[in-house]
Amino acid sequence: xxxxxxxxxxxxxxxxxxxxxxxxxxxxxxxxxxxxxxxxxxxxxxxxxxxxxxxxxxxxxxxxxxxxxxxxxxxxxxxxxxxxxxxxxxxxxxxxxxxxxxxxxxxxxxxxxxxxxxxxxxxxxxxxxxxxxxxxxxxxxxxxxxxxxxxxxxxxxxxxxxxxxxxxxxxxxxxxxxxxxxxxxxxxxxxxxxxxxxxxxxxxxxxxxx
Numbered sequence: 459x460x461x462x463x464x465x466x467x468x469x470x471x472x473x474x475x476x477x478x479x480x481x482x483x484x485x486x487x488x489x490x491x492x493x494x495x496x497x498x499x500x501x502x503x504x505x506x507x508x509x510x511x512x513x514x515x516x517x518x519x520x521x522x523x524x525x526x527x528x529x530x531x532x533x534x535x536x537x538x539x540x541x542x543x544x545x546x547x548x549x550x551x552x553x554x555x556x557x558x559x560x561x562x563x564x565x566x567x568x569x570x571x572x573x574x575x576x577x578x579x580x581x582x583x584x585x586x587x588x589x590x591x592x593x594x595x596x597x598x599x600x601x602x603x604x605x606x607x608x609x610x611x612x613x614x615x616x617x618x619x620x621x622x623x624x625x626x627x628x629x630x631x632x633x634x635x636x637x638x639x640x641x642x643x644x645x646x647x648x649x650x651x652x653x654x655x656x657x658x659x660x661x662x663x664x665x666x667x668x
Contacts, residue, residue, distance in 0.1 A: 478551035563631065566629050569625070591660075595662070599632075603662075612659075621648075627649060
């Protein structure tokens with residue numbers, strides 16, 4: 459079982475973030491017509507927000523976050539990204555919950571989109587799909603090339619709708635490296651029937667100072 463490298467300050471935000479995500483999905487799929495319930499929820503959320511704002515500012519260290527991203531080895535059950543990543547970060551209350559690991563020379567990810575990711579009823583919004591693809595591709599670029607990498611461009615072809623509640627499997631491979639430039643390709647298929655849903659590629663660049 460993989461454990462994340464220890465950060466300098468214990469971080470309990472993943473538990474809070476998970477509760478906020480659950481609230482977001484509940485709100486996205488329910489009607490809120492009771493004024494008393496509305497008042498109670500809003501007042502409680504405002505009180506909780508004030509409590510959180512009174513805490514010390516985030517003191518995460520960039521080097522420690524990069525160490526997490528580079529610490530993965532074949533056979534580990536999960537690849538760790540920045541805790542604030544909206545695609546894969548466990549401490550992001552708006553995070554989309556993609557789980558990433560390495561299989562041989564590829565990086566693979568799974569994600570299930572909930573009600574808060576809805577575009578048309580029952581269908582995942584393309585913007586949330588793009589967020590997950592960018593996050594997973596970036597993490598793959600770091601891990602497969604062994605150093606920091608930033609997105610230069612992404613080319614995404616949407617092949618089929620991704621239903622809410624259905625697992626999407628992404629496979630990312632490194633297709634070309636030249637100096638600081640790295641090209642990766644990806645394919646996303648639905649768990650039901652293996653239907654291709656998204657396909658494309660991305661160009662990633664290692665920063666000069668790295």
